[in-house]
Amino acid sequence: MSDFEQFRQTFFEECDELLQRFEEVAGNLQPDENDNETLNELFRAVHSIKAGAGAFKLERLVTFAHELEDFLDQVRSGTIHLQxxxxDLIVQSGDILHTLIEYAQAREEAPENLEADVLEQVRQRNPKGGQFSEVQSAEKPRQSGKIKYTVKFRPHRELYEAANEPQLLLEALTDLGETEIEIDTSRIVELSKTDPMESYxxxxxxLETESGIEDIEAIFEFVDGDCDLSIIPDETIAEETDDGEVLTSQNPIEVSTTPQNQNDKADGEKAKPSKGSIRVDLERVDQLVNMVGELVIAQAMALESISSEIGIEQINQLQALEDLTMRTRQLQEGVMAIRMQPIxxxxxxxxRLVRDLSKKLxxxxxxxxxxxxTEVDKTIIEELADPLTHMIRNCMDHGIEMPADRVGMGKPEEGTVRLSAEQRNGRILIRVSDxxxxxxxxxxxxxxxxxGLIxxxxxxxxxxxxxxxxRPGFSTASEVSDVSGRGVGMDVVRRNIQKLGGRITLESQKGKxxxxxxxxxxxxxxxxxxxxxxxxxRYVIPLSSIVETVCPAANQIKEMPDGGSVLSLRGNAIRLIDLCGCMGLSRKGLTEPLRKLAVIVETEFGRHVGIVVDELLGQQxxxxxxxxxxxxxxxxVAGSAILGDGRVRLILDVDGLSALLPKSPISKSKTVSEIPAENEIQTIASGG
Amino acid sequence: MGQPQMISDISNENEANVEMLSPPKQYVSFTVDEAYYAVDIMSVREIKGWDDITSLPNQPQYIRGVLNLRGAVLPIVDLKCRLGDSMTDPTKRHVIVIVAINDRQIGLLVDAVSDILMVSDDQIKPVPETNAKTDANVFTGFLTDKEQMVAMLDLENLFIPEIHELDGSEIPTNQLNALKE
Amino acid sequence: MAKRVLVVDDSKTMRDMVSFTLKREGYETVEAEDGMDALQSSTVGNFDLVISDVNMPRMDGITLTKELRTKPQFRSTPILILTTEADGTKKAAGKAAGATGWIVKPFDPDQLLGVVKRVCR
Structure with a gap:
């Protein structure tokens, strides 16, 4: 069932996010910590996980989360002081949560007693803490006795107009307990005078029920104002209630507004003091980003069409428009910044991963x-977690040698894994090295x-x-290890990176x-x-990969024996890709353009290739x-874009296109060997 | 709207004696080359007229390209071509039926939408064993409506392109050929 | 026949959650991403209930409610709006537009079903 899967996935994604925060905060926790926000954050993370786990009936997770939550609740309220x-206990609890969630996600039963030890420690720290069953009942306070209420209810026509149905309300009342329902028809008028929309x-x-008055009020929540309603508790039936004095009050309580406690509860949940930040659904941000992006485009197109028509006397208006352009750009940058997070x-x-693995290995x-x-788009950050984990595992498992071996090779006993991020040329570069x-x-x-790969x-x-x-199916480890085995290869890592529009490369030196x-x-x-x-x-070529555009003369282009062609440009030999052929297009009845244009692009290894097109239509x-x-x-194809005319256009993936070229043609061609700069190209290519 | 008449008897719903054996479902039927096809109405998201679309390189012939549907980019399947016939030569009168398959939305290029049918499961006959031109698994069954044979489309099987996600290192032969043109 | 519910929300997570909860209880759901889409979908078949978010692109839930109430086949269809605000302004606006009731986000499946059962059976 795909809906269920979606829902489940959403839950686990949220868990990841919460756990990550939890681990971060817990990792920096000091024994004398008394910062409310820190403790609140831990509490809320566990609370949210518990709530979601409840929806999926993940009982062990709920139980564990509950006890941890209760402990943290005592801590944040100052009842228990951290020792x-x-x-450490809190960090360990986070690990347990993590593991339980992982098992739940894999639909497997976690090993028995997995959480027992930690749970016991948590209980010891919070001996008065509610065992789960007790608290569940505490969450829904009920008085033990039954109370009889008289509910008077007179619907107005507005109630029907909003498609509310008295019958359903009465049924809901019946669900709360035993009801006797009388109908007062004294207002019914002569049939000829009835208004079908009016209520008579x-x-x-x-109603005899164990429920409190607020439960009854809740039933009429939607019709508040659309009816006359009074709820009067009559008398206590059976034994006394635990704190019955309020509930047995003889005074009628007129209900005319939404019950106050509802608002209180909602406000209480809302009032998360969080350093002035709010949680926004990522989809909303994306929509905003998309809309602003499209605004920028629409605006640019409007400007273009106006500026071609405008006379010199309206130049001030043009300046106003350019001002608008600038503001639009600023708006866009501001909106984009919402998605960015420090890495x-x-x-x-x-x-922690490195510490744990060090011990294990x-x-x-x-x-x-x-x-x-370094700030990176949130989606990218999320998608990077697994690939980076995999690469770090790889470095530690296959890269770093055993301490004794390292000393023997004259290396420091301690190995180093370096994880770095930087922004360069409009791209984020992340390096994992050892x-x-x-x-x-x-x-x-x-x-x-x-x-059989080669x-x-x-x-x-x-x-x-x-x-x-x-390459798929490749693994250098001679045996599958516990650490980096798991059947996931670097090909998966590479594919995940590609999905993000990124590239992954490896540079390696034996022994170093x-x-x-x-x-x-x-x-x-x-x-x-x-x-x-x-x-x-029409196609879109990413500007970031374009080096230049040239309009080559016929003698600059040489046909290659393999059917391709090469452009000689200032001494460099550049492979040409015919976009028309590559995209499977035919020039039905179209005449070949007199001169072709080559857009020179740089691919991931610094290799230059030329994409042959008929016309350049401008930047966008x-x-x-x-x-x-x-x-x-x-x-x-890297993706698509919707342009101002509403048509979809494909965005070219220059690396993907160049990968379609024959592998290493240049060095084997005599024609090109005359070109002096050939070595230069080779150097760039092998330098990575 | 119905204000309740019988107040004392509210627990007794009048729906209680409705048989729930095989509730009829609604299907949207349409024509392709004078043949009738139908899909579950629940999967139909929208119907719109043919519009210029953008072609995709090196895809199966029946993938006509992609269309902008209010900011979403949807692939358009030429149903006639998908069912083994030649490509449709679309005009302004052709219609795109937008359907949801799992999490994806796609458009089906058809000649015209014809009707909404109320069909219960037992009216749907299984697919005959021999079906020369197309693979039988694009249909879930057949139905006779007003003496017309209507084929029920299995949307999931209809939209499994032969080319799935290709690894960048693999080059499909047709692309190599394209390069050599 | 199972009850058909039109679920309108621009957040996929929300639509998934609502749909999933309802489908598990035997409802059929049709989803729409915003008010505009919902109006389109409302022309295909009948619905027993509409659950709509308030803040959506192109057409919000309040406008959608007003629009639907002008259509004869939606005159007596319960419409629930999903609102994050507990302060009542959106509830009041929804009510003024003809909404039957509201569901305050976040909610758990039982809360959702509880509300649905109060307006639609």
Whole structure:
């Protein structure tokens, strides 16, 4: 059932978010912590997890979360003071929550007694703490005796106009207890004078129930103001209530407003003091981002069409428009900033991973974090968690050597894993590096041959060898290890990064270490693009990858034996991609344009390729719409955009397009070897 | 609206004796090349006239391209072509039926929408064993309505392109050919 | 026949949650992303209940409620609005527009069903 899955997934995503916050806060917790906000935050995270777990009937999780919640509640209210061991206990509890959630997510039963030890410690710290069953009943206070109420109810016509149904209200009353219902028909007028929309009935209901008056009021919540209503408690039936004096009051309580306690409760929940920040549904932000993006585009198009018509005397208006453009841009930047978060939120979960793994692997590893303040789109941050975990595991498991071996090689006994983030050229670069043993090219090639990924004796560049580890089915570890095994390979990591519009590369030196580099877009939402035309279609090329555009003369283009062609530009040989052919278009009856244009783009390895188009239509900012929302990924296409005319245009993926080219054609061609700068290209390509 | 007449008897719902054996469901039927097809009305999101769409490179022929539906980008399936026939030559009078399949929305290019049918499960006959041109699993069954044979479409099976997510390292042959043109 | 509910919310999570809860109880649901879409969908078949968010792009839930109330087939269809505000202003606005009642977010499945059963059986 896909709805259920969706719902479940949402819950687990939320859990992740909450746990991450929990771990962050708990990790910095001091024994004498008395900052209310810190303690509140821990409490709320556990509270939310419990609430969701309840909806899914995850009983063990609910029980554990409940006791932890209760303990934290006592702590934040000052009843219990944190002691030396408590921060550790709270961190451990977080681990238990994490594990229970993981099992729940995998629909597996967690090992018996998994939480028993920690639970016992929590109980010891909070001996008065409610066992779960007690508190459940405490959440819904009930008096023990039955009370008889007289409910008088006279609907107005507005009640019917809002499609409320007295019968359903009466049924709801009946659900609360035993009812006797009388109808007062004295207001009924002569049939000929009746108004079909008018209401002529009064009801008098006697209700015998254990429920409180607020439960009765709640039933009439929606018709408040659309009826006359009075609820009068009559007398206590059976034994006395625990604190019956209020409830047995003989005074009628006229109900004319929404019960006060409802508002109180809602306000109490709302009033989360959180340093002036609010939680906003990410979808809402996305919508805002999209709308502003489209506003920018619409505005730019309006400006363009006006500026071509406008006379010199209206130049002031034009300036006003440009001012508007600027403000629109500012608005856009402001809105985009909402989605950005410091990557610290993500990085902060790895020190623990490294510590745990060090222990497990008996290795001595120091994790260095750099650039934690770098701001990254929230979606990207979320999607990076697993790939980074995997890469760090990989570094620690396969990269870093055992301490004794390291000393033997003259390396410091302690290994170093470095996790860094920086913003460069409109991209986010994230690096995971280690000073371990690095990749052994011979081993990698041997493995790849064995797995049938390449032919024996095939000549590969260093860069090509390094890319092998990203191929599906490749794993260098000779045996699947507990740490990085798990059947997930680097190919999955690579695919996840690609899905984000990013690229992953590996540089490695045998004996010295390796470095994964992720290059990611700043944001997933908008893109500065160049609109190009070929045949009768239009495409968007990301501006960030465009180096220049040239209009080559015929003698600059050389046909290659493999059917492709190469452009010679200032001594460089550049492969050309014919966009029209590549996109499967035919020039039905269209004449070939006299001169073709080549848009020179730079791909991930610094390689330049030229995309041949018919026409350049200008720069535009576009809002990216994934094709995968409703379709599938298409090689060579990064996504789509809706332009001002309402048409969908495809955004080209220059790396994907260049991957469609033959692998290493340049060095094998005689024609090109005359071109002096060939070496330069080779250098760039192998340098990664 | 109905104000209740019998107040003392509110627990006795008048729906109680409605048989719930096989509740009829609503289907939207449409024509392609004079043949009738139908989909569950619950999966139909919208119906709109044919519009210019943007083609996608190197996709199955029946994927006509993508369309902007109020900010969402939806693929359009040429139903005639998908069912093994030639491609539709769409005009302004052709219609796109937008349906939801699991989490995805797609448009079906058809000739015209014809009717809304009330059908109970027992009226739907199984797919005959031999079905020459198309794979039988794009239909869930057949139904006879006003002497017309109506084929019930299995939307999930209808929309499984042969090309799924391709890894960047693999190059489909048609793309290589395209490059060599 | 199962009751058909039109669920209108621009948040997919919310639609999922409402739909899931209702479907589990045997309701059929049709989803719409905003008021505009909901109006389109409202022309296809009859509905026994409408549950709509308030803040949505293009057409909000209050306007949707007003629009639906002008249609004869929705004159007596219960309409519940989903509101995050407990302060009553949205509730009052919803009521003025003809909404039957409201559901305050966040809610759990039982609360939702409780409210639904109060207006639609």
């Amino acid at each position: 030396t061991g408590d921060p 009935f009064d009801w008098i209901i006697t 610290k939120a993500l990085f902060s979960r790895y020190p 008996d290795k001595n590893v120091n994790l260095i974090l750099e650039g934690e303040a 000073d371990g043993r690095g990749l052994d090219p011979d081993k990698v090639v041997a493995k790849a041959v064995k797995q 032919q024996e004796g095939e000549e590969l560049s260093k860069e090509e060898i390094e890319m092998l580890i990203f 270490g390796s470095c994964f580099t992720l290059a990611l877009p700043l944001t997933l939402a908008v893109l500065d693009g160049m609109l190009v035309a070929t045949a009768d279609e 900012q576009v809002v990216i719409k994934s094709l995968e929302t409703n379709y599938y990924r298409i090689p060579g």
